[in-house]
Amino acid sequence: MIDLTGGAITLEWDEPLDIAGRDITGYTIKIVSTNGSVANVVGYDGKGNPSRNGTLYDLTADTQYGMQVVAYIDVSNCLDTKLQAWSAVINVTTQSPTLPRTSPELVVGGYTGGIIQLVWVAPKDKGGVPLTRYTLNLLNGAGVSTVIFSTSDTSVLSYTHNDLTANTKYSYTITTSNAAGVSPTSAVLEASTDSITAPSAPSKVRQLTYNTGGAVSIGWDRSFDTGGQTIAGYMVYRFGELVSGVLPSTARTFTNKDQLQASTSYNFTVRSMGLNEMPSMASDQLVATTTAATKPQKALSLSANPGSSYLNLAWIPSGDTGGVPIKAYEVKLLLDSTLVNKTNVTTTNVLLTGLTANTVYIGSVRVYNDVGSSEEISTSMITTTKGVPDAPKPPSIRGKFGGNFTIQLEPPLFTGGSAITVMKVYKFSLENRVTPWLAQPLMLLVKDHKVLGLLSKRCH
Template sequence: MKTSVTKSTSIIMTWSAILILCTGMTLPSIGTANATNSIIKVQSGLVTSDSLTTGDTSNWTFAGTATSHDYYEDLQGLHIGIKAPQSGQWVNYYASHSASQPNAELFHAVVTIPDTNVPDGVSNIGLYVEGSDFIPHVGCEAYADSTGYYWVVEQSSDAGQTYTILYITQPSSTPQTQDCTIITNGSNYLKVYIGGNVVFSSTTMDLGMSTPFHTYVQDDTSSRSMHYATYSNYYSTTSENIKVTNNPSNAATVKITDSSGQVLSSASVTSGTATLNVGKYSFPLDGTINVYDSNGNNIASSPVSIYGGDIFSITNTASVSQPPTGLVATTVSSSQINLSWTAPSDDGGSPITGYKIERSTNGGTFSALVSNTASAGTLFSDTGLAASTTYTYRISAINSVGTSLVSNTSSATTNPITPTTSTLTVNTQDSDRNTITGYYTELYQNGNLVDSGYTPYTFTLNNGQTYTIDVVDYGKYEFDHWLDTGSVSANRVISISSNTQITAVYKTVPQFPTGFNATTVSSTQVNLSWSAPTDNGGSPITGYEIERSVDSGTTWNIVSSNTGSTATTFSDIGLTPNTAYTYRASAINVVGTGYASNTASATTTIQLRPITLAQPGLVVSDSLTNKTMTKDQLLANQQFWHYGGSATVNNTPYDISRDPQGFHIGVQSYNDGNWTGFYGVAPSSNATLFHAVVTTPVQTIPTANDFYENGLYVQTGSQNVNYVTCFADTGTAGTVWAVVSATGNVNGATNFNLLWYDSNPNQPLTRDCTIITNGNNYLKVYLDGNMVYTNSTLNLQMPRPLIAFLEPQTSYPGQMLYGTYKDYYSTTDENVKVTNNPSNAARVDIISPSGTVIASGAVNSGVATISIGQYHYPMAANIKVYDSGNNVIASTTNMVNMFGGDVYSVR
């Protein structure tokens, strides 16, 4: 910025300060730092620095248009003094840092404005960051005029010929000395801190600043009085963040604390790295980096001196643990040995996290029983062992570094099993449960034949041993259906513990199911139903086999080999739309699969394509009824809405509050005919449609020539006060609703155009207002869902982004009158689009919950555009796509809450 900049002597009252207050936390004293983890700086983020207090100005280049100028350095900083040849003539003088800063993204200086006001002009000073071509820039500035002094953030794309104010304070409301920090990538990202508070932040800008950046401090003035701006502690760094890398695997959180333990910044650890934002602080930042695990234990800590962009690394100097001691193996039973041991006296500087347990049956060759117990416990039970067997054990400790050497060995022998005998009698029956005899049965153990005989036959067996009983096929009978305590199997496996009897029954499979039926459910599902067989073959039905054919029963494929249920229904899903399927079912019991049922066929329906939201059109919304807040609470917490107006300048009464009835703004003039107002303003955006329900408080004003206005305003975000409004105008004759456009300059609107008004008597005090505009030539306004104005050939002079105001204004001093507002929202468009329509799609309907068509649009090149600007959002509706034969071919699954600008896609 090497050219003069014209500064206005007035402040646009629609701008208000954005203050984000960062509240510190006190760090709890949890756990102790692990001395084996050290934190070292592996990369510095500092690019350039100059305290500007040494008297050495060799790193700076001085130039400018002022003929009367001066500069010098002392212990207070760099002083630049200038004055104009005559009042109103702008001159400047600057110091440009001459060092290359190719990687810098954060720039800082302490800036002091000397004047609290300038009677004969304007003085303007600040820190500026400029692209490599010396054209686009951003500035953290202070200026003073006859009304006071102000801190400002501004941006220009043409070397300051025109500029956009991104932030401005109230007059003389902040200190004259401020820390200025500008953080930018020169493309879309910009963040500015003043006095350690973020006053502007955006990730969607078009800055156009090519790298490397140039930085300079500059003094501009149009005053004839000599004044000196002061700058100190200049530096630039590569980032507003620092990184702590190489964190241990158990690291969860990294925090930076000051000497009192207050947390300055905190971040979680992801893939071994924590990224912490320190942009609001003045560098170097002296603090302590602390690393904590998920239990709040401090596992690394180190005092550091920090610059933005610094990279720190954690080094672990721990070693493997010493081995455990005092291992003892104790016999518990014939199948269990318990182990106990003492933890290592030295864990190697890293906590024990588990133990490796090894076992040997010959005392020499060990194999891993448990590779990692994942516990610091020193007890273990080894179960499922063989009786009368000696086992030898050894233990190793595990920490974050690795596995230790082994402990001492310890051995124990399991107890023997004392066998006792019992008898097992095997009987045989036919399928009608009649006793039959003389069938050959065999007894096996571990695959070896132990005994055999003809039924009924009694075996003498050892308790606690497992045997297999088999009745061999003899004549026409096959005995593999066993009955004892209700369980069945082909061959009976039994563990003998007492005298008992078991019976083998001749095998019959189930008969076929009856009444088999197939019913189409959807394009991908057919439901089946049937009745159970009249004869289950002598054994309960346990499931059904389901078969399917796509060639009318010529060939079959198994859908389910066994449903595993006695239920007589089945759903076949995942089918192909518009396809004929044939089915049959067979019953299953313990013996096997029975005969197939009759066949049944069904054809799936045509597939209905789903419609889903691909891009939301809602920019922002606030019901304005979801919080109860007082005036002081609203003014102190301007997170979204910001507040201001001429009432604060004129020192006239005003009030604001929120409750379940809406957002209330009260204003009162100090005498007849003198206008005053107050507003709530939403942040700027690229929205096209703006909405609010507006309630004006009274039907008439009692005094002649006094008026009360109340409405929704949409205004350009640039310097001039150009807007359109949907508002109520109340006087002695009553209340009239109107639509007006206005243009003006930085001081206010000067030209007004009445576009529409309602001449009817007794107009309602509450109306639903929707303003739709591109800020250029197009404007459409709805009141209570009725379009009252539309035009596409206007000259609105409202370049985007746009901002929305809820504002009452009054010239009536008799009482404070409250405007009420609720259900504010803005969207990207008045239309919705349905894209990716099938080639046979002809039209798209939006349908209300009652089935009424709300809006409709033809499909062109796969897209339907449907206007819904007259409706109140969100609008609950279904979307349906029709072909030329009026068949529904796509639909939303359920009702959707629709906003203007929504884009839906047919899948």
């Protein structure tokens, strides 16, 4: 025995006296007992190595091992194993737990513009007790190390360093530990990222809770591999068609309200995009399903284009209809708490007339479908200052008889913001081109006016 730790034994031996006139091709060390218990396992397999020493690894600390050595020549495999001549048994007891003798062996497993995958192999001599931790360090230009990964799960033998810059060199070291302490630090491993590559697809695309029949909300985790550049944003696709535009790089959720139907399944994927507009591959497909039909969501905004006597209301409806068609929009206009106008329309705008100039009104809109109504959206709006009324429509004939006829008058749609107090009727003969003359002024509420004393069978 020439070397001993808590987890390894190194033996050395002499060449057999009789080698049958042939060269030795290798040796094997067999463990025949452990703490006195019979065993029969190969502890060192050196059949292709004629060196006269070998080390047994993965041994347990404070444990006695009985060992034998056998030599091989080129024809040994042709002989009955019963004819093998084993050495005498040597008994050696390992030390109490020692440090792992060497560091893990660290190598590069792969790389892109934005990641470096690091892989390691556990040291052969673990010190006679289980390994308890791996610690991976990143070294800066001054050689100062920072822990970037540490795990007590010693079955983990790789780590992917992400969020790296393209065409950049990075330096790493690794250690392992057991109950006795920490191993030596490995030699520095230098690795470089590639030129800019496409980012990896977003991961863990999932449906989020959203309790309406007309929308689906999804979430995702960021791209792990940026490709060596900054992520500019994310894009959501439904059945392969872009439905989100380019979302901010911080976005992790998106709610699709694009006229979806209740109790219906839709396929979604997500892509990320770098600053150079290089997109990732599509994420795994998510099948998301809307709920049963619900009430519609309220309008997104409400505004008014004002005049002195009117308000032209317009609103932007939510794309979430509840999963069934919109039936109507209920529009109300209040002056203080008094209802001035109420109407139902199927369009997303309505003209409300007959209003007072320079007056604040409260307009509101509520959306209806077969399930019910949305919440109300409301806002204050003000008419402009008083103005001149528009021209009224031409009079219409209600009846005629002999030298008289009856005409109907309608006030103008846009009154200028105050009540119409007078409507004047003018008449003249179309045949004789008589200068118009002014009739008796008529009050607004007088809709019909009888014109008398005209010559029959003449145009007026």
